[in-house]
Amino acid sequence: MIDKNSKFPIYYQIEEWLKGQIESNLFQIDKLIPSERELIEQWGVSRHTIRQAIGNLVNQGYLYRIPGKGTFVKDKNLINKENRYTSFSEDMAYLGKELVNKVLFLEYDEASKSMANRLNIREKAPIIKVKRVRIVDNVPISYEMIFIAKELISQIDERIAAGSFMQYYEKEMNLKIAYAKETVESVIVTEKTAQLLKIPNNSPLLLVRTKLFADDGQQIQYSKNYFRGNKYKFSIKLYR
Secondary structure (H helix, E strand, C coil): CCCCCCCCCHHHHHHHHHHHHHHCCCCCECCECCCHHHHHHHHCCCHHHHHHHHHHHHHCCCEEEECCCEEEECCCCCCCECCCCCCHHHHHHHHCCCEEEEEEEEEEEECCHHHHHHHCCCCCCEEEEEEEEEEECCEEEEEEEEEEECCCCCCCCHHHHCCCHHHHHHHHCCCCEEEEEEEEEEEECCHHHHHHHCCCCCCEEEEEEEEEEECCCCEEEEEEEEEECCCCCECCCCCC
16 A cells, blocks of 8 residues: 655556556556556545656556556567667577467469569569468467569468478578668557457557578568567567
């Protein structure tokens, strides 16, 4: 309960109580915390005090807000990337998470003009297209579309599509991956993707576009990955 004689401000005491509920799993990941009104009644404090406590925890990465829905508990430790390329499979293995790739689509096709530009190949060159949902600890985290230049990777089957492409390239194809170019932007989920990721319409997503290159400079694949906005973050170390 609140100690009015404490040297710590009231908002800080409420903040620490909320943090304790989260860390003890009494407030669970992706579940609503009590509303502002409920917390005001529980603690007998002003709305400003509650908002200050919640705002601090949002800034610290413990909570996230969805307009019109409320405030939810965030998984702080889902992904933490440094300034080097690691695949999503490698990230999840590092964190001890269970990753399942649900393959929705696997097709051989010809590159459109726009896709040829993205893959740096000639128009109508053969490509492989894969679409899948990536599920972490039984929660769908991302919807991924992968486009592969068939000239470099001649065969992809269901087993490969459901596994780690990075592992397949390096272990089975003996390719040396040199680097990736990524762009990240914030987008609003479409109805189709919302259904695949089991999230509300108008939820925020991070769209990560990736071009993957071998050590000889040849591009291997281009991918678009729609991550749940509350589940994906970068921690990047930059040197001057």
